[in-house]
Amino acid sequence: MTESPIDLTQDAARLTAQLVDFASESGTEKPLADAIETALRALPHLTVDRYGNNVVARTNLGHAERVVLAGHIDTVPIAENVPSRLDENGVLWGCGTCDMKSGVALQLRIAATVPAPNRDLTFIFYDNEEVAADLNGLKHVSEAHPEWLEGDFAVLLEPTDGQVEGGCQGTLRVLLRTKGERAHSARGWMGANAIHTAAPILARLASYEPRYPVIDGLEYREGLNAVRISGGVAGNVIPDECVVSVNFRYAPDRTEEEAIAHVHEVFADCGVEEFVVDDHSPGALPGLSHPAAAAFIEAVGGTPQPKYGWTDVSRFSALGVPAVNYGPGNPHLAHRRDERVEIAKILAGEERLRAWLAE
Amino acid sequence: MTESPIDLTQDAARLTAQLVDFASESGTEKPLADAIETALRALPHLTVDRYGNNVVARTNLGHAERVVLAGHIDTVPIAENVPSRLDENGVLWGCGTCDMKSGVALQLRIAATVPAPNRDLTFIFYDNEEVAADLNGLKHVSEAHPEWLEGDFAVLLEPTDGQVEGGCQGTLRVLLRTKGERAHSARGWMGANAIHTAAPILARLASYEPRYPVIDGLEYREGLNAVRISGGVAGNVIPDECVVSVNFRYAPDRTEEEAIAHVHEVFADCGVEEFVVDDHSPGALPGLSHPAAAAFIEAVGGTPQPKYGWTDVSRFSALGVPAVNYGPGNPHLAHRRDERVEIAKILAGEERLRAWLAE
Numbered sequence: 001m002t003e004s005p006i007d008l009t010q011d012a013a014r015l016t017a018q019l020v021d022f023a024s025e026s027g028t029e030k031p032l033a034d035a036i037e038t039a040l041r042a043l044p045h046l047t048v049d050r051y052g053n054n055v056v057a058r059t060n061l062g063h064a065e066r067v068v069l070a071g072h073i074d075t076v077p078i079a080e081n082v083p084s085r086l087d088e089n090g091v092l093w094g095c096g097t098c099d100m101k102s103g104v105a106l107q108l109r110i111a112a113t114v115p116a117p118n119r120d121l122t123f124i125f126y127d128n129e130e131v132a133a134d135l136n137g138l139k140h141v142s143e144a145h146p147e148w149l150e151g152d153f154a155v156l157l158e159p160t161d162g163q164v165e166g167g168c169q170g171t172l173r174v175l176l177r178t179k180g181e182r183a184h185s186a187r188g189w190m191g192a193n194a195i196h197t198a199a200p201i202l203a204r205l206a207s208y209e210p211r212y213p214v215i216d217g218l219e220y221r222e223g224l225n226a227v228r229i230s231g232g233v234a235g236n237v238i239p240d241e242c243v244v245s246v247n248f249r250y251a252p253d254r255t256e257e258e259a260i261a262h263v264h265e266v267f268a269d270c271g272v273e274e275f276v277v278d279d280h281s282p283g284a285l286p287g288l289s290h291p292a293a294a295a296f297i298e299a300v301g302g303t304p305q306p307k308y309g310w311t312d313v314s315r316f317s318a319l320g321v322p323a324v325n326y327g328p329g330n331p332h333l334a335h336r337r338d339e340r341v342e343i344a345k346i347l348a349g350e351e352r353l354r355a356w357l358a359e
Numbered sequence: 360m361t362e363s364p365i366d367l368t369q370d371a372a373r374l375t376a377q378l379v380d381f382a383s384e385s386g387t388e389k390p391l392a393d394a395i396e397t398a399l400r401a402l403p404h405l406t407v408d409r410y411g412n413n414v415v416a417r418t419n420l421g422h423a424e425r426v427v428l429a430g431h432i433d434t435v436p437i438a439e440n441v442p443s444r445l446d447e448n449g450v451l452w453g454c455g456t457c458d459m460k461s462g463v464a465l466q467l468r469i470a471a472t473v474p475a476p477n478r479d480l481t482f483i484f485y486d487n488e489e490v491a492a493d494l495n496g497l498k499h500v501s502e503a504h505p506e507w508l509e510g511d512f513a514v515l516l517e518p519t520d521g522q523v524e525g526g527c528q529g530t531l532r533v534l535l536r537t538k539g540e541r542a543h544s545a546r547g548w549m550g551a552n553a554i555h556t557a558a559p560i561l562a563r564l565a566s567y568e569p570r571y572p573v574i575d576g577l578e579y580r581e582g583l584n585a586v587r588i589s590g591g592v593a594g595n596v597i598p599d600e601c602v603v604s605v606n607f608r609y610a611p612d613r614t615e616e617e618a619i620a621h622v623h624e625v626f627a628d629c630g631v632e633e634f635v636v637d638d639h640s641p642g643a644l645p646g647l648s649h650p651a652a653a654a655f656i657e658a659v660g661g662t663p664q665p666k667y668g669w670t671d672v673s674r675f676s677a678l679g680v681p682a683v684n685y686g687p688g689n690p691h692l693a694h695r696r697d698e699r700v701e702i703a704k705i706l707a708g709e710e711r712l713r714a715w716l717a718e
Contacts, residue, residue, distance in 0.1 A: 076593065132594070169545060173594055185606045186528065186668040188582035195585035195603070196565040202558035223547035226554035227598060228591025235532055235586055235606065235638065242588065244554075247544045247595065279594065309545030335543050335596060 003031050006039040008112035012105040012350040013092065013343040019073075019101040020084040020094040026074040026135070029053045029127040033073060036125050039108070045115040046123075049148060053127040054137040056148045057111060059120050066120040067357070068154035068321065070138065070312065071104045072129030079337045090343040097341040098329030103157025106328070106349050110357060117357045122151055129312065133281050138312045146319060153293060154316040158309070159329025162345050164297050165307035166218055166286025166324055168314055172248040172259045173227070176201055176267055177274035183238045191238035195231045198242045200270040202226065205246065208266065213251045216286045218306035220251035224266065245278065249308065252283030281310050284317035286324075293322050299356035300326065309334075362390055365398040367471035371464040371709040372451065372702040378460040379443040379453040385433040385494075388412045388486040392432060395484050398467070404474040405482075408507060412486040413496040415507045416470055418479050424651050425479040426716070427513035427680065429497065429671070430463045431488030438696045449702045456700040457688030462516025465687070465708050469716060476716045478651070481510055488671065492640065497671050505678055512651035513675040518688025521704050523656055524666040525577050525645025525683050527673055531607040531618045532586070535560055535626055536633035541592060541599040550597035554590045557601045559629040561585070564605065567625065572610045575647040577665035579610035583625065604637065608667070611642030611676070643673040646681020658715030659685065 003022055008015070024032040033053035040048050046057040053073075075096035084094030092102075104125065111123050126137030133139065142149055158165075178198045183191025210222040224246060231242030250259045260277060267275070287293060288304055297304060307313070307325050316323035328345040362381055367374070383391040392412035399407045405416040412432075434455035443453030451461075463484065470482050485496030492498065501508055537557045542550025569581040583605060590601030609618045619636060626634070646652055647663055656663060663683070666672070672682035687704040 076596075130595075171545070171595070184668070185582065185584050185586055186530070186608050187580075188584045188608065189580065193564070193584050195588050196561060198588075199558070199561035199565040202555060202561055205552075206555040206558040221546075221548065223544065225544050225547045225552050225597055226590075227544055227594050227596060229554050229557075229601065230589050230591070231585070232587025232589070232604065235604065236530070237586060238584055239586060245591065245594065249545050249547070309543060331543070332546060332549055335593075336541065 003035070006035045008039055008108055011347060012109045013346045015105040015108060016097060016102045016341065016346055017084045017086065017092055019104055020082060020096050023078060023082055024074055025077055026128050026131040029074050033125065033127065036073065040111060043112060046111060051141055051144055052137060054141050055125045056141065057123045059117060061120050063120040066122060066151040068122040068124060068149065068151040069107045069110065069157060070124040070154060071100055071107050071157040072127065073104055073125050074127050074130050076130050076335050081337055081339060091340050092343055093340040095339055098159045098339050099334035100158050100327055100329060102329050102341045102346045103159070103327035105346065106157055106353055109350050110353050114354060114358050116359055118359050119357060121357065133279055138315050142315050142319060149316065149319055149321065151321050153296060154321050154323035155296065156311055156313050156323060156325050157327040158311045158325045159327045159331040159334055160325045161330045162328055162349060163302050164300060164304045164324050164326050166216065166288045166304050167252050167284045168307040168309065168311045168325070169220055169252060170250045170254065170256065170259055170283035171281050171310040172250065172263065172277065173279040174246050174263050175276040175278050176244045176246060176272045178242045178271055179273040180238065180240045182233060182240045185236045185238055188238050194239050194242040197271045198244055201244050201267060201272065204266060204270055211251065213253055215251060215253050216288055218286055218304065220306045221308055222251055223249045250283060252285045256280060256282045282314055283310070284314040284323070287322040290322040293324060296324065296356065300352045362394065365394045367398055367467055370706060371468045372705045374464040374467060375456060375461045375700065375705055376443045376445065376451055378463055379441060379455050382437060382441055383433055384436050385487050385490045388433050392484065392486065395432065399470060402471060405470060410500055410503055411496060413500050414484045415500065416482045418476060420479050422479040425481060425510040426651060427481040427483060427508065427510040427675070428466045428469065428516065429483040429513060430459055430466050430516040431486065431496070432463055432484050433486050433489050435489050435694050440696055440698060450699050451702055452699040454698060457518045457698050458693035459517055459686055459688060461688055461700045461705045462686035464705065465516055465712055468709050469712050473713060473717050475718055477718050478716060480716065497674050501674050501678060508675060508678050508680065510680050512649055512655065513672070513680050513682035514655065515670060515672050515682060515684050516686040517670055517684045518686045518690045518693055519684045520689045521687055521708060522661050523659060523663040523683050523685050525575060525647050525663050526611045526643045527666040527668065527670045528579060528611065529609045529613065529615065529618055529642030530640050530669045531609065531622065531636065532638040533605050533622050534635040534637050535603045535605060535631045537601045537630055538632040539597065539599045542597045544595045544597055547597050553598050553601040556630045557603055560603050560626060560631065563625060563629055570610065572612055574610060574612050575645045577645055577663060579665045580667060581610055582608045609642060611644045615639060615641045640669050641673055641677065643676030643682055645683060649681050652681055652683065655715055659711040
């Protein structure tokens with residue numbers, strides 16, 4: 001892993017490669033946050049603040065409008081895909097290429113190369129986005145220093161394949177626990193098998209029919225999936241507990257409460273002994289009719305799309321800041337061993353953002 | 360720990376106490392094996408062989424029938440329950456009292472006091488029964504000197520509370536693996552959920568109807584149970600693998616191959632991608648219709664019971680020797696801190712075996 005100082009004079013594509021090689025799995029972001037802070041403090045037109053491993057840099061030019069560019073600096077666990085590799089077709093491969101060090105590279109390049117923007121700018125770099133919501137750096141900043149997030153409009157540089165994606169779906173994780181009674185497996189009839197009791201839960205998941213609702217002209221896609229299952233005591237013991245962790249991704253027309261009620265109802269008669277909400281982040285309505293959003297869409301072009309994944313736009317949404325997702329990566333390639341991004345898309349993104357923000 | 364020479368002139372109850380005080384946790388049996396070998400070599404009617412810490416003694420009287428009496432000399436770890444203690448109710452407390460030094464005492468007393476038996480006798484004392492199957496002394500003897508185990512009928516003096524327990528069930532553990540394709544759970548439709556794919560496996564387990572076959576008048580009880588399940592990558596990833604570990608306890612009328620074929624068939628159309636036999640020990644037929652077994656049952660009385668758990672009788676069975684379990688200890692007290700045995704049961708066992716084997 002290369003942890004040399006970050007060089008903001010290279011183009012966003014080369015900078016992406018440097019950031020990918022600077023490994024920063026969730027929980028290990030400190031060295032990268034340090035390097036970003038150091039690089040930004042060298043830029044005289046920015047005021048830099050830090051909270052934990054979150055770095056915020058701002059211009060203070062007195063413009064009527066302020067735009068926020070935000071991105072997380074952590075990645076999912078590396079899967080033998082670091083350091084990065086640039087192939088002969090101009091595709092950069094590696095963990096975080098798509099989600100979302102190419103977006104972070106755009107933020108850093110705009111910060112370094114647009115010293116006199118046409119709007120005041122806020123750059124937010126935060127940690128722990130790929131893990132539990134409790135750890136999320138943008139959440140911590142929004143609670144400790146909500147004024148740092150203030151703005152008229154926010155762009156989160158999550159992978160969207162260069163399209164503007166409005167709003168985001170909510171994500172709810174629930175632990176469904178079944179219970180049984182231990183016994184030696186040679187006399188299984190003396191116990192009750194909690195793994196067998198989980199059969200209707202898996203059957204319900206396998207047959208679940210998700211909704212695809214249309215909101216502000218955008219079609220969302222819900223989904224309900226088991227993301228983990230565990231049960232078992234020893235190779236000769238009837239297990240007395242099984243836990244299925246399910247993840248419900250829901251369209252932003254459901255509230256948090258409605259989402260929980262729906263999951264409750266889906267598994268109502270499936271033998272669930274305990275129902276525990278493990279993690280929950282609500283969705284954000286797209287809000288594409290806001291003037292700041294409309295101006296941005298006109299500047300970068302294309303047709304806005306719905307955002308399926310949950311993103312931190314919902315934190316801006318909760319603070320009254322309309323927000324969209326816009327980044328060079330293809331979201332379908334996030335979190336995969338073969339994660340990658342096209343160099344051309346990174347460079348196009350840098351150019352469009354500069355066209356929008358430079359005088 | 361008292362490691363004085365073993366005195367075979369005392370009754371089986373006092374001898375049990377001496378054997379318990381002669382500590383022999385698995386792996387530390389050598390001094391006890393030495394003492395047993397020395398005591399047996401002093402008996403002119405026996406031929407004594409040794410292999411590792413396993414001692415085998417035989418009469419060679421030219422009888423038409425040969426009976427094997429076998430027992431392991433190791434114990435589970437001592438739990439502040441050695442030396443032994445005889446209470447005022449005639450109960451002997453201590454590690455190994457039940458499992459199975461009271462059984463070993465019966466073997467030694469018959470060896471010492473029945474010099475002219477009505478059938479030829481083989482006494483087997485072996486080590487490492489309480490630990491991994493690979494270390495088992497009876498296994499080692501059966502591989503190196505299978506002829507030492509020859510006989511028409513075998514009695515394993517494991518605790519059965521003075522009941523005859525016929526044969527034993529087999530135990531087969533299989534890993535059933537389902538496969539899928541990882542994707543971000545926000546876009547679940549891009550992947551394939553391996554936990555959902557396991558739904559038919561759990562449904563099949565939940566609805567499985569076990570056989571209760573009657574063999575030689577004993578009703579066995581089969582069982583097919585999940586003993587472990589695991590799957591999941593992260594809270595936001597569609598899992599690409601799920602593994603269900605199932606334990607099939609099967610009656611001794613199935614061979615090893617038939618047991619595997621049955622489990623294969625049960626899950627034939629359940630989406631199993633990989634089927635791996637993880638652990639397998641075959642069952643043993645009770646063989647109660649054999650004349651030597653019938654004579655034994657008549658001599659010791661009671662109604663034979665099936666053995667649900669797996670025991671070393673299956674090693675005799677594999678060599679074509681029908682075998683039963685019969686010992687004075689209560690099997691529910693084995694491996695406990697408060698392990699104990701009633702003196703009266705030990706003495707009754709000695710008397711019954713002598714009635715069966717003495718001219």
